[in-house]
Amino acid sequence: MDRNELVKDKVAAAFPSAILDVVDFRGTRTLIINQKQIKQVARFLRDDADLRYNFISDICADDLLPELTKGDVEERFAVNYHFLSMSHKHRLRLRVPVEDPDNGPETLTELWPVAEWLEMEVWDLLGIRFKGNDDLRRLFLPEDWQGHPLRKDYPLGYESVQFSFNFEAIDAKKPYAQD
Amino acid sequence: MGIEQKLGNMGVVTHRLEDLVNWGRTNAMWPMLFGLACCAIEMMDMQASTHDGSRFGMELMRPSPRQADLMIVAGRVSRKMAPVLRRLYDQMPDPKWVIAMGDCASCGGVFNNYAIVQGVDEIVPVDVYVAGCPPRPEALIDGIMTLHEKIRGEKLTDWQ
DSSP states (O other): OOHHHHHHHHHHHHOTTTEEEEEEETTEEEEEEOGGGHHHHHHHHHHOTTTOOOEEEEEEEEEOHHHHHHTSOSOSEEEEEEEEETTTTEEEEEEEEESOTTSOOBOOTTTOTTHHHHHHHHHHHHOOOOBTOOOOOOSSSOTTOOSOTTSTTSOOOOOOOOOTTTHHHHHHHSOOOOO | OTHHHHHTTSOOOOOOHHHHHHHHHHHTOOEEOOBOSTHHHHHHHHHSSTTOSGGGTOOOOBSSGGGOSEEEEESOOBTTTHHHHHHHHHHSOSSOEEEEEHHHHHHOTTOOSSSBOSOGGGTSOOSEEEOSSSOOHHHHHHHHHHHHHHHHTOOGGGOO
């Protein structure tokens, strides 16, 4: 049987209440996992002899504020974990809906040390805290930056396009350097 | 005329101090390596053998700000890099000039957002802006020539 089905069956057998949904897109399977059980599922995926998802490619997240306001989803954020099994050459994605960014999923640092840094990136840009990860600090942005830019309610921060009618106004507000 | 006639063939030339000092400044201007992004490739191309930068006196590009007098800001400056840029500019000894190379250094370029400084003249005072994304090496040379003309026109009273 193909590997997508195998992984879904094994995870469903080991953690009956963990899988909330299954999505397939172009041959890649995404399992929507309950936030409380993500670490146990990840450990199972890594350690099980048939599955062996030993490489974590990426931890990224989405802010679904437009879908939340329209009523398409229940939770505002979703954290995506991308796994790769090197021995079986198979990729898998786990998606964890997160309601409250201050109570995010548990950290996977104990399983993969690099997860500490991937979660640091998610915190830096979206503000999702991971339980157990104490070292959440600014990675890409300057240390004293306020706010999380990739959230949908963060302003774009652009300067208006300069035409001849608004050049004076833009020029007056621009902080030119003194020598 | 004047003093040359009296001195004959003694090998003395008279000239204005302003012109002499300005000539010295323009013909031995060492750029500081400040290539941040894609414009850096074109800056390297300007310095390399095809569009030789050495024929304008820019024989070396010094990475140390203490030994350079021209800062070519080549590439986009992020908000995180801005204090570093200012510190390096402050470390350059007088006289110093700044060329904002490319669209990102002049006005933010295509990156009109929270992370990129919209024009490096928010941080350092710029003498010449070179447009282009990236500007061709010839365009950068044109900018340098414009800077040279600007310096040649400097008067005694302008010097710090």
